[in-house]
Amino acid sequence: MGDYYRGREEGRGGGKGGGGPRRSQKRRHRDDDDDDKEYRRSRPYEREDTASRLRRDTISIAESPLTKIEDTINLIANTFASNYDNEELRNTFLNTLLSLVVEQPFKIPFLAAAVLVINSQNAEAGKLILDEFGKAAQAYLTEGFLTSAKLVLRFLAGLQGMVEGDGLYLVLGSIVDQAAGYLAVEEVGLALDLVWIALITVPYILASPKSDNSLAGELLKKTSPITEVKHRMQSLLSPFTGGYAPYDPRAQGTHNARILQLNLESYLGSEPSRPFHGVGCLPRPYESFLPELEGATKHPMPEITLPSDYPVDKSSIMPNIYFSVFADPNVETVPPPLGLASTLFRDAIVDTIDTLDCNRLVVSRFLIEIDCYFSPNAFIKRAVPFDRVIETAGPEGSTWKPEDVAVDAIFSQLYKLPGPNHKLVYYHSILTELCKLAPAAVAPSLGRAIRFMYKNLESMDTELIYRFVDWFSHHLSNFGFTWKWAEWNENLTLPDVHPKKAFILGALEKEIRLSFATRIKGTIPDPYKELISEAKEKEQPHFKYDSEVGRDYKQFSDSPSDEPFCKEAKEVLHAVADKKEDAEVDAILAKIVELAKESGVADPLFVARDAYVTAICHIGAKSLSHVLSCIERCKEKLLAIGNESPDARRQIVGSVLSYWEDQPGIGANVVDKLLNYSIVTPLSVVEWVLHDAGNKALSHTHAWEMVSTTINKVNTRVRQMVAARQVMSINDYTEEQLAVYVQTLNAAEIEQGMLLTAVTDALTAMSDSSDEMNGGIDVESKAWMQWWAKGWLRAFSRKFGVAEGTVVEQPVADGGPSTRLDPEDMDTM
Amino acid sequence: MPITTVQRLDAPSSYFEKRERRRSTSPKPDPLKDASTLYVGNLSFYTTEEQIHELFSKCGEIKRLVMGLDRFTKTPCGFCFVEYYTHKDTLDAMKYIGGTKLDERIIRTDLDPGFKEGRQYGRGPTGGQVRDYYRDDYDPGRGGYGGREQRPVAKG
Numbered sequence: 001m002g003d004y005y006r007g008r009e010e011g012r013g014g015g016k017g018g019g020g021p022r023r024s025q026k027r028r029h030r031d032d033d034d035d036d037k038e039y040r041r042s043r044p045y046e047r048e049d050t051a052s053r054l055r056r057d058t059i060s061i062a063e064s065p066l067t068k069i070e071d072t073i074n075l076i077a078n079t080f081a082s083n084y085d086n087e088e089l090r091n092t093f094l095n096t097l098l099s100l101v102v103e104q105p106f107k108i109p110f111l112a113a114a115v116l117v118i119n120s121q122n123a124e125a126g127k128l129i130l131d132e133f134g135k136a137a138q139a140y141l142t143e144g145f146l147t148s149a150k151l152v153l154r155f156l157a158g159l160q161g162m163v164e165g166d167g168l169y170l171v172l173g174s175i176v177d178q179a180a181g182y183l184a185v186e187e188v189g190l191a192l193d194l195v196w197i198a199l200i201t202v203p204y205i206l207a208s209p210k211s212d213n214s215l216a217g218e219l220l221k222k223t224s225p226i227t228e229v230k231h232r233m234q235s236l237l238s239p240f241t242g243g244y245a246p247y248d249p250r251a252q253g254t255h256n257a258r259i260l261q262l263n264l265e266s267y268l269g270s271e272p273s274r275p276f277h278g279v280g281c282l283p284r285p286y287e288s289f290l291p292e293l294e295g296a297t298k299h300p301m302p303e304i305t306l307p308s309d310y311p312v313d314k315s316s317i318m319p320n321i322y323f324s325v326f327a328d329p330n331v332e333t334v335p336p337p338l339g340l341a342s343t344l345f346r347d348a349i350v351d352t353i354d355t356l357d358c359n360r361l362v363v364s365r366f367l368i369e370i371d372c373y374f375s376p377n378a379f380i381k382r383a384v385p386f387d388r389v390i391e392t393a394g395p396e397g398s399t400w401k402p403e404d405v406a407v408d409a410i411f412s413q414l415y416k417l418p419g420p421n422h423k424l425v426y427y428h429s430i431l432t433e434l435c436k437l438a439p440a441a442v443a444p445s446l447g448r449a450i451r452f453m454y455k456n457l458e459s460m461d462t463e464l465i466y467r468f469v470d471w472f473s474h475h476l477s478n479f480g481f482t483w484k485w486a487e488w489n490e491n492l493t494l495p496d497v498h499p500k501k502a503f504i505l506g507a508l509e510k511e512i513r514l515s516f517a518t519r520i521k522g523t524i525p526d527p528y529k530e531l532i533s534e535a536k537e538k539e540q541p542h543f544k545y546d547s548e549v550g551r552d553y554k555q556f557s558d559s560p561s562d563e564p565f566c567k568e569a570k571e572v573l574h575a576v577a578d579k580k581e582d583a584e585v586d587a588i589l590a591k592i593v594e595l596a597k598e599s600g601v602a603d604p605l606f607v608a609r610d611a612y613v614t615a616i617c618h619i620g621a622k623s624l625s626h627v628l629s630c631i632e633r634c635k636e637k638l639l640a641i642g643n644e645s646p647d648a649r650r651q652i653v654g655s656v657l658s659y660w661e662d663q664p665g666i667g668a669n670v671v672d673k674l675l676n677y678s679i680v681t682p683l684s685v686v687e688w689v690l691h692d693a694g695n696k697a698l699s700h701t702h703a704w705e706m707v708s709t710t711i712n713k714v715n716t717r718v719r720q721m722v723a724a725r726q727v728m729s730i731n732d733y734t735e736e737q738l739a740v741y742v743q744t745l746n747a748a749e750i751e752q753g754m755l756l757t758a759v760t761d762a763l764t765a766m767s768d769s770s771d772e773m774n775g776g777i778d779v780e781s782k783a784w785m786q787w788w789a790k791g792w793l794r795a796f797s798r799k800f801g802v803a804e805g806t807v808v809e810q811p812v813a814d815g816g817p818s819t820r821l822d823p824e825d826m827d828t829m
Numbered sequence: 830m831p832i833t834t835v836q837r838l839d840a841p842s843s844y845f846e847k848r849e850r851r852r853s854t855s856p857k858p859d860p861l862k863d864a865s866t867l868y869v870g871n872l873s874f875y876t877t878e879e880q881i882h883e884l885f886s887k888c889g890e891i892k893r894l895v896m897g898l899d900r901f902t903k904t905p906c907g908f909c910f911v912e913y914y915t916h917k918d919t920l921d922a923m924k925y926i927g928g929t930k931l932d933e934r935i936i937r938t939d940l941d942p943g944f945k946e947g948r949q950y951g952r953g954p955t956g957g958q959v960r961d962y963y964r965d966d967y968d969p970g971r972g973g974y975g976g977r978e979q980r981p982v983a984k985g
Contacts, residue, residue: 059834095833096834099832099833099834100834102830103832103833103834103835104834104835145830148830355832356832356835357924358832358835358837358838358839358924359832359835359836359837359838359924360838360924360925361838362835362836422921423887423888423889423921423925424887425887425888425921425925425926426921426924426925428887428925429924429925429926429929432929474884474887477930477931477933478929478930480933513879513880513883514880514883514884514931514932515880515932515933516877516880623877623878623879623896624878624879624882624894625878625894625895625896665879665883666879669879669882672890
């Protein structure tokens with residue numbers, strides 16, 4: 001185990017996938033899929049010099065439970081102390097330490113212990129390391145790499161025993177003073193981050209050979225008022241809404257800095273009930289060296305001067321809110337939020353996930369082996385079945401399941417609001433790898449997580465519901481689409497807009513998009529099969545004008561029919577398919593308009609537009625490439641149609657989605673391409689969903705995707721333009737160029753403002769109980785529709801709140817955002 | 830900050846490195862430095878553009894998707910090129926999607942210097958990919974037995 005760092009040996013396992021024996025002897029030919037790396041592997045350990053071996057031993061510290069940690073520490077310390085004069089080795093070791101501390105946070109306590117032992121053998125070496133890390137902390141703080149700074153401070157916390165006087169507490173104290181300063185100027189995000197950095201270091205000092213509770217207590221007194229402050233966006237960042245509290249209400253919607261404050265206070269206030277609770281969950285690898293450490297030389301704390309300001313985007317720093325998917329009232333499989341261990345585990349895991357996103361396999365390995373990096377008693381052994389936890393743990397043992405703690409931390413990131421640190425699919429991929437690495441341990445844990453989230457769908461933030469659908473369907477696609485659907489059978493009778501039923505429908509829809517309808521139908525129990533209509537199994541949608549009804553219409557032109565103007569619409573189809581001149585197409589469209597006028601259609605142009613857009617959809621139905629090349633070919637005409645009016649643009653969206661009614665994901669995709677061509681505008685997409693898509697729309701995953709993708713595009717554009725404007729200087733651009741740029745930016749901001757207004761107005765109306773448009777809908781469905789509208793409103797207020805927050809200087813523009821949302825007002829939802 | 834203590838999953842394979850080396854001895858600028866195209870391999874012949882789009886758009890908006898085709902039959906032959914708007918999205922797809930499943934097959938991704946006309950066609954003797962010609966297992970997602978096995982004339 002734990003040999004992943006051996007680069008070439010394990011290589012890019014993810015890329016190669018399948019594993020196992022892969023190459024037949026006779027195969028000598030290279031091809032597209034052949035990257036030949038097996039042939040090029042060198043034997044890694046042959047003729048390895050001392051420095052490289054020391055680096056390897058250091059990197060793999062604590063990975064194997066089969067090696068005693070004391071032996072590794074001794075080996076590292078002896079090798080370094082006795083080769084201290086070898087400059088190359090010295091630098092290699094220092095660089096390895098510096099990298100490891102910020103890249104593999106789990107290993108910090110073990111590395112610190114090794115350095116304590118080094119110091120006891122060679123004080124000069126100890127001082128060198130201490131000073132180098134002092135410099136590193138200084139550099140990371142100055143450059144605004146706050147997570148790295150935090151991790152270096154954590155390492156220094158482990159070295160507190162070899163430092164004179166109060167040591168690190170002085171630095172932590174100044175950081176807290178700075179936080180108070182930022183709070184005074186309303187930079188709540190950064191203030192809380194700084195407090196977090198200071199406070200999360202404290203347990204590591206307390207777990208070091210030289211702990212001092214009174215200094216910690218003093219620090220906590222200073223941080224308490226700061227952590228009581230709420231961020232202006234905080235109420236919109238809570239993963240659950242309303243008064244529901246699936247876990248300890250004190251952790252509900254509370255930011256992590258406050259939770260950490262409370263946890264540290266209660267830890268210092270009373271002896272923990274179990275030795276592995278509180279700071280006791282951290283490893284103490286130095287313990288067997290205590291006699292040697294006793295007489296070791298102490299050094300002055302390296303001077304760390306805090307920068308006067310941090311070069312970070314302060315407005316974008318949002319507080320982190322606690323989230324968990326395990327809250328079983330009977331079995332505590334993860335530490336409760338109001339327990340220090342919870343905060344310590346979560347923090348170290350999240351940093352590991354965040355830092356090592358370049359290799360999800362390594363991250364997954366770490367998470368499976370998380371019990372190697374904490375107190376040996378902190379976890380129950382791996383893969384104990386849930387129903388045997390109590391019995392296995394006994395009266396004194398830990399019931400915390402390592403898999404649950406890992407899975408919990410991943411979900412906390414997947415469900416982080418306003419947005420995750422990495423793309424959502426990264427977290428999907430870790431969960432997939434975990435299941436591949438240790439299926440027996442992780443799969444049941446994931447199952448319980450899924451059930452918890454499903455159970456709490458009614459109080460979950462709307463955006464998170466859609467993230468849940470997205471993850472769930474993607475995850476199942478990696479595991480043969482197997483899920484115990486039968487346990488949700490009773491929910492099939494719920495109205496389609498009920499969050500649970502909507503989840504089921506959404507998940508199946510997304511599964512189909514990753515696979516195909518017939519396949520998915522084969523994976524679900526009978527009662528679910530009717531949720532997938534036969535139309536979804538057809539290769540291509542039906543061209544609605546291509547019907548018998550049409551022919552009847554021609555014969556008896558005054559008889560009512562479903563789709564009038566079939567003959568002409570088919571002519572449009574053939575003309576576009578045969579790449580006829582625009583004039584020829586225009587003539588047919590004009591004929592449709594004429595006929596429509598004659599038969600008294602209210603909006604004759606509507607019919608013509610629909611015929612044209614539907615024809616393009618049908619010609620492009622074969623694949624995305626087909627529809628794209630068709631759009632490209634008909635671009636001018638489509639642009640002209642779109643330019644007719646806002647309603648025309650909205651109608652284009654409608655025609656596409658109506659053609660792709662049974663596979664709305666594809667329709668949404670086509671609309672997104674039309675948006676890129678500016679054939680439709682962001683406003684037309686949003687308005688179509690909120691006004692024309694029907695009252696069930698808000699529970700549909702494609703509707704959410706259409707609106708959120710569109711709004712994200714607009715917000716990102718504004719954000720990028722504002723950022724670019726700030727670095728544009730008068731030296732590089734003429735005044736006219738700058739003026740044009742500002743004008744474009746203003747236009748983009750006006751568009752953003754109009755979107756915000758459109759979204760807010762429409763959703764407010766939909767969430768209003770007096771809405772009378774939903775005639776004929778049962779009371780329950782109606783209530784859920786309003787529920788969705790409120791949820792969407794909350795989610796999009798958050799999205800715009802974020803976007804606005806990042807606009808540093810809001811230029812005054814006529815018609816700009818007229819309603820500035822106050823997030824606190826949203827709290828009532 | 831560059832990670833130094835673990836391997837990266839978004840490094841290109843040696844495919845292009847080797848090709849480059851074969852062609853010239855003078856050092857050239859790295860063609861993959863800003864690559865925004867991915868080669869995607871080990872697809873089923875039946876996997877559609879929409880399915881590929883659905884998965885790969887999880888890493889960012891897709892600019893263009895080119896299906897790999899059998900150069901004789903012009904039908905999909907199990908690979909494609911996915912072009913993103915940014916280099917970062919491309920690397921992210923390497924890290925997060927390469928080695929996961931699409932249409933229930935583990936797919937392989939590699940950085941690519943960019944699609945050029947002609948590269949969408951298989952280069953194997955029977956029109957598909959070379960690997961499918963020499964493959965001797967039965968793979969229902971990729972046309973059954975490999976091309977060589979399917980030839981009526983005995984090997985040797």
